[in-house]
Each structure stands twice: as structure tokens, then as C-alpha cells.
Amino acid sequence: MYRKLSFFLLFVAVTVAACTYTQRIRDGRTAFDRKQYAVATKMLEKEYKKAKSRVEKGKIAFLLGESYKEINKSDQSISWYEIAYNNQYGVDALKEYAYALKRAQQYDEAMQAFKELGIEIGSPYEYRREILASDRAKNWSKDERLQKEYNVEVQSFNTGFADYAPVLYKGRTLVITSDRKASVGDDTYNWTGNDFSDLFLVDLETNNVTAFAEPVNSENNEGTVSFAPDFSEVYFTRCFGPKREDAYCKLMVAENTGGESWSIPRVLDFVEDGVNYGHPSISSDGRTLYFSSNHPDGWGGYDIWMSERQEDGSWGTPDLLSRSINTIGNEKFPQIDNDTLYFSSDFLPGMGGLDIFRTYRFPNGSWAPAKNLKVPVNSGADDFGYTIDRSAPRRSGVIQQGYFTSTRDNGIGNDDIYRFEKLPPPPAPPQPEPEEIVYKMILDGYVLEKIYEQPGNPNSRVLARKPLPGSTVEIDMGKGKKTVEIGEDGLFTLELDENTDYTFLASKEGYLSNDAEFSTKGIGRDPETPEMRFEIEIVLDKIFIDQEIVLENIYYDFDRWEIRADAEPTLNELASNLKLNPQIAIQLSSHTDCRGNDRYNEDLSQKRAQSAVDYLIAQGIDASRLSAKGYGENQLAVDCICSRCTEEEHQANRRTTFKILNSQ
Missing domain, CATH: 1.25.40.10 (Tetratricopeptide repeat domain)
Structure with missing residues (x-):
């Protein structure tokens, strides 16, 4: 399922020259690397x-x-x-x-x-x-009652390329996202089948497929569309970025200027640099916009957010939807239908990859627990992009009909669009008299440590996490604090109050303390799910004294030492860790590759290390806890003959690290 996560938000940055793609493929590894x-x-x-x-x-x-x-x-x-x-x-x-x-x-x-x-x-x-x-x-897939609740059929307008995210348009027309060869873009990239995505119109009477109008479609990646109720506006995702920088996906809007003509799309005001946004869905009254984003203020991965339209027509600061919807995994493809929200998640209890879930909003603004649509809508593959078709005539007995996307094996290939019909459920077996409903919210928290591929080497790959017994967790419930001891299973369990924010601080001697947050705000009561269980994980890093640890994603422009915007999230995380662990002092170090003379490399690396220190000081870290050291090319991570080093080896040598000097 993980191969789809980046593709769904279309933030693949094409950085290889066109001539590379036309070189002859001579071996399987090269073919694999070129997709x-x-x-x-x-x-x-x-x-x-x-x-x-x-x-x-x-x-x-x-x-x-x-x-x-x-x-x-x-x-x-x-x-x-x-x-x-x-x-x-x-x-x-x-x-x-x-x-x-x-x-x-x-x-x-x-x-x-x-x-x-x-x-x-x-x-x-x-x-x-x-x-x-x-x-x-397994139990869901064997449930015959579930199988009888839906008819599901793959649509003939699919191709062997990716066809996904269906949305109803004017008349009997469907708008889909696809990377089929008719997409706008440089033809030299079309062999991959997924470098460029555009919007397409599907005539549901004839199954004829045509490209959506430019300038909505462009040479960039476009996809996952939503229309204002009167079709006066189109909201969609476009992924692009400055030359030689990462491409991020942004939410765009264009106005209809008559017929199928649209204005030049513009980025929505609340979109921030260095964050991916996608999958817009606008409410039936045009006042609320839902979307998915990996914003750092979310709960983890991609989360679903909402923005309210302001009096001047602009969109307000987005709000994060509640923990009854968002998880530490990925929540994507929201589709609002009156008070009901359909979306996909790869973390909520599902069948394999992304599964489609349904929730609804209470009058007080809170959200009901998410319900898995189960089989046959969901499968072990990725299932997403659920949309309801209210314009088509319905057969007798059909409750609801529409479309969704799936990568299941019985399709035409890649992502395919399926049509569904929801039928009345078979009679349920007799149920006992209901007892008085007692509502509960239970949180299971785990304190964990990392298992490294090379024990004792924090720069080696993390294979897994395991429980960390003997640690403690301080729980701040707003109205008071308490501390719990962690046993062999690494677990603590807490019964939660409604409409409350919780913070957790986990610690153990010899490990860096770490924190986590959880909120019950926005979680509504659902008689069908009176007891809801949630889960958080707090991972503690072992303290390795005087051992360099590589900071990932710290890059500098050529011959420059200023901290780039794409390095800030890593340094912000380091600053947060330093605030949680005031007893430690660290040295930040910068290393160059072997190219260039020694004096130049030492001077440049010292400036880069000092820039990282200055950034942390600006984040509120005491300067006495920080030192900078530039090593130039004196401590190469990969000791290769310089003229024969690969670019990957040079990149491994150009690194920024930190090491803990002491821990009181």
C-alpha cells in the first residue's frame, strides 16, 4: 500500500534530464530504477x-x-x-x-x-x-450479509494507466484524474505512465473521455477536483516548485469564465510553503472546504482539515478534524456529502491498503466515530475516492449509487474506477434487549525504543520498535497531573474525559525524554459505538554520548551556508528535543565531500555548522548548550577514491550531524 502514498498527492518531482529516459535499457535493475x-x-x-x-x-x-x-x-x-x-x-x-x-x-x-x-x-x-x-x-471477507449490501462493477472507460478520484460534473459527466498518454506534458516522460496527471471528462452516456480544459490542465501534475455547487469555481491539486527545488502539491482555484473556459488558477491563500495539500472537497452550500495535508501541526502523516469561507469570499485558517477521523497514519480523499464525510485511511482498522470510511457531523460540530464500509467496497488493495451519484436514475431497491477507486486485482490495471449500488441490508439476526448505553473513551499508550539493524549504531536502519519497561509517563489532563509507571508490555491505559486536551511526557534514565498529545475535542457520541479505543505511541531515543548522529534532510545550496527552508523541519524537531531534555549539550558538525581544497572545505563546513547553531539559538535554545564544528573533508563517511566516487557517495559525505557531549 505504501507505493501509493506519494503518488496520491502527486508530489513526485521530475529531476532527470529527458536524454536519460531515452538511453537504452540494458539490465533489469536499470529498468526497475526507471520505473x-x-x-x-x-x-x-x-x-x-x-x-x-x-x-x-x-x-x-x-x-x-x-x-x-x-x-x-x-x-x-x-x-x-x-x-x-x-x-x-x-x-x-x-x-x-x-x-x-x-x-x-x-x-x-x-x-x-x-x-x-x-x-x-x-x-x-x-x-x-x-x-x-x-x-x-478475514471475518469481514467471509460475511455473506456484507457481500449482499453492494453491487460493485469496474467501468469500461478505465485504462491500463492510473484512473482515479471520480467527481460528478454537469449533466451526465464524470471528472476523473488520470495519467493516461493524452495528458498534457513532455512526451518523453509518457513511457512511465505516471509522471503527469491531468483531469479528464467522462461522458457517462457514451463513455467517451476527453481532456479537461486548459489552463486547469498544465504541464505540471493536476488531480483530485471539486466544484462549487453552481460550478462557478473549480478546486483542484497542482504539484510544482521552483527549478532545482522539491515540487509540493498546492490547492488551486479557478473561476468559470463561460462555457468550459476557466480563469488562470491561483493558489489558495492559506497554503504554506514546504507542505503538501490535496484532495479538495467543497460542501453543498459552498461554505466549507475539506482537504488532506501533511501539515506539521497535524496528528501524523496526512490528515483531513477544513476551512470556512469568510465574508469577503476568502478561505479562513484551516482547522484539523478530530481524532475520531485523523490518526498517526494517512487520511486522504475526503468527500463531503451533506453532513456525511467519506474518506480513506491506511491506519484505522481496515483490510489491507487504504480503506474507505464514513463519518458524520453532529449539530454541535463534533464527528462520529469513523465506520469502515467493509467488503465489497473495500478490499485488501487501496480503495479511495468515494463519490455519490444523485443525478442518475436508480433501479428499484437501490438506496445509493456512485463511484470509487480501487487497485484490486480484478480491474483493468493500476488504479481503476468502479461503480457501486448500495442495496437494503438483509434482515439482521434477532438482537437482545439493549442495555443502558454507557459511553467511554479509552486511550492505550505505548512507550517504545528503536531496534537498530546494527545494535549500538543510531545511524543504522531502524528495523522496528519494542516496549521500554521501566519508563515513566507524566500525564497532564488540564485539571491536574499524574505519573504512571510502565511495565513489561510498555502499555499504559487511560479513560478519557470529553472535550479535553491531554499531553504526555515519557522519560527513562539513559534515554531522551519525548512527548505526545491527544485531544477528545470534536469527538461525538455514537450509540452504535459507545466505547471507543484510541492509541498513541511515544518513542524514546537512547542517549549515545560523543557519537555522531546524522541529521536527515539538511542540505545547502552550492557554496552557501544559510539554512534552507527544507532543512527547518529537521532543526525544529531537534530544538523541540533539546527543550524537552535541558540536561544535554550538543555539538553540531558539518562535513563536506572530498572535492575542493582542504582550507575551503573546512571554512565552508564551519560556516554551515554555525548556521545550524544560530538557527537553534533563534528557536530559544541556550547558546551555552551548543557548539559548532566544521570538519571539512577530514571525516569521510564513505572512503572512496575522490575521482571515482559516485554522486551518492559524495552526498553521503556531505552531511550535518550532532552528538551529545554530556547528559547530567
């Missing part, structure tokens, strides 16, 4: 047969599993992941094997694979949710 997955599978299978060692076979088999996953061939991807694992590729192959089984709805096999994975990495905790979710999804 020619169908070509890669053919080449890699031939290379696998010629491979002489188990290690080489394992590497090729893993690439085959990844390639078949990308072209939605579950059976082949499962087989090759298993072969990769059996040929010593390691836990990554077992992990992908488990998730592939889950996406293919082979839930018993997936549960067993997740159990084995937890044992192998040394943390059964890490995949407990996947095991529980697989068991629940």
Missing part, C-alpha cells in the same frame, strides 16, 4: 536464472517482487518475495511478503508471516496491529 516495471520483470527473470549465488538470487528476486507489486500482480509478487527471503535477502523480503499476502486477502498466511517477522526482528509488538487487522478483515 519500467513490465520491462524489468522480463529482464530480471532471465538474470535470476543466470545468477550463481544465493545472495545474488535473493537481490534479483526482491526486485521482481517489487516490480510485480507495482503492476498489481499479487500472485507473482508474493512468490518472488518468498523466494527472496529464502535466498537470504533478509527481513525486508519477509516484511513485503507479509504485506503482499494481506493485500491479496490471504489473511491466514499474512498473520503467520507477521508473527514470524516480529520474532525475527526481536519485537512481536511491532506487527500486532497487522495481525489483529488481518484477522478482522
